[in-house]
Amino acid sequence: MEEGKLSRKDFLRRTGGLLAASIVPMSLVEIACGGRGKGTHEKFTFAFISDPHLTHIKGTNFVRNFDNGLNKAIETVNLMFPRPDFVVFGGDLAQLGKREELDHGMELLSKLKVPVKFVIGEHDYYLDMGNYWQDKISKLNYSFDHKGVHFVVLNSILTYDNWIKRWKTPEERMNEMARLDNPNGSPFMVGDDQIAWLKKDLEDIKSGTPLVVLSHSPLYKIYKPWNFWTDDAEQIQSVLSKFDNVTVFHGHVHQVLYNQIKNISFYALMSTAWPWPYPESYTQSPHYIPKMTVFMNRQDPFHERDGTGWAFVNMDNAREEMHYKLWENKDRIVKYDESAGHPVDSTYQKPETRILPQTHY
């Protein structure tokens, strides 16, 4: 912290403690955090729910387990006091992009008592190329400002036209994209048009403004065979490079995952439906799992919610604090650590503090 400057925390301490946060006119407070540039924003919380993969069986029947996961997240968010300002929905509402699934998902999500910011996932997109989503749910890419933070939503699950045209029917295309470990798959990308849009959107935003990017796939490269991947990630990272403080929140990987690439912190979220293993368990091809990530411990197969969950994010002091709410398991708080220069798990970062996998009878 620069000498002579008050951090927001110090300022609050001297003005009657953190409880006064809501009544302090934050616009008057200049935040300087560790030379990471200056921004003005007030503290707020948003919730993050992702990848429920609601699956239609027939008629009005849906897979019970996945409905339960989403319902639990919705109910829990509604019972948060104070309420989060909004919910980010991270994509893959549907399993196979069917209208029944999207309608059912929207019916469930309509119970949320706070606004929802939607990000589309590949399972929502590849049946009708996002038409129903755009018609009924949300734009595919857009931006908004909230309490001094600029948010950008990207559709990061686009792919090459040749691949899209390769399939005889929309269902075939959807089914191919829905497979995780699919040799016939095709890598995700944001695409040139959207990158141009992103540049334009960020043109007038000051470099000290805290920037949050919301996407479905990780905006960096982890493991291509499973599409934990965005093909043009480097281009997007380069567009974001002028900002002091950028955070990407993404879904898709169904696991706790965090990373730092230059000025950008990345946080993945678990799914409400099921956990994926970490790609390092699969050694056929190279992977780029971030070394800093403390893995989730092995899930207890008896408990269908173990390894799933949701998160809420405290945005404070121009920095995020990610609260992973792992059901049937230990919650985790991961936040950017100034001295380390990357996100750090507040409890389990050191190897000797990690949770051992459950032993099962």
Next chain:
Amino acid sequence: MKVSTFSRIDSKSLGYIFLIFVFYCIGCDSQKKKGTDLTELTYIPSGILGLPDIPVPKNNPQSNDKVSLGAKLYSDKRFSSDGTVSCATCHKPEQAFVDKLKVSKGIKNLTGTRNAPTVLNAVYYKSQFWDGRRNDLEGQSKDPLLNPVEHGLSSHDDLIKVVKSDPEYTSRFKSVFGIDSDSIQIDHVAMAIASFERTIVSGNSPFDRYRFGKDEKALSESAIRGLNLYMGKARCQDCHTIGETYAIFIDDKFHNLGVGFKRIQPKLEEILQKKAESKNSPTSDEEILTNLESSELGRFAVTGVSEDLGAFKTPTLRNIALTSPYMHDGSLTTLEKVIDLYDRGGETNPFLSSGIRPLGLSGQEKADLLSFLKSLTSPVLPSMPK
């Protein structure tokens, strides 16, 4: 099966329990329990087939005199505002240490919200009460005394006055704890009651003889099929765990099965908002037993974590055939109804424990499971020391 009311645990096991520790503690300062998880424990062999060693806090060692004092305190109705209620009122030694009521009756026939759990094998729980709000037997014993629908005392001093005025008590406290009448405190009372309760253990059921005693004829064909279901398709084993060398049928966790949850579901937001405003302070024992809605909060009342809404402690299944009615609210009158609840995957609600799902058991499978549950009854139950 015949329960012999005043039969004794076999003498060998009593010998184990009573003869291992005959320590006399010196000052009351060293006797004060802090009621934390950090209580250091020692373990006494139970000497009973199917039961693990009995955990005993190092600061409250067992002794014959202490157990006998505890039993007297446990049965003393003077420790209630109208002289009608003792521990034994709801945890009757002659009825497998329960009262067979849906929810227990305290002073003036007032009813609470919870079904009395048995004291049998309660020593093995890592937390006490349906919501685990106390860590140990010592901590547990003090709460009902002050609850307006149980013993209804205005303070523990009411009880201490009775104790101090009774020469038999003062001489026994002197010999057990080495303290004069003036120094007797509620913690000494709690320690004596807990020591008595540590002797209330039972195993050696037909199941134990089959599984741990290698007696293949101890169980019927139906009960053996039931055991296989228990370990497999019926998914009982994950929470009511059977170990390799012993079984207490618990996991020391809390689970939401949806029982009674619809009572509070419409009011959850209001309840949670209040909880947040009160900075998550634990819900009081009194409120849990006098307010039906608060009672349904389950473990959440202790932790304030929404994941724990409507979650209750996994109870032991030993002697389950003797301890009806079932569930935290006594709402299920028979084991058949309990099996049906699990078979349909509990009562749907957003906080349903995630191991709970529809099982698809056939009529025969339910009957086999019931046979197995009935095989968990011990042939002899412990009774009050003379």
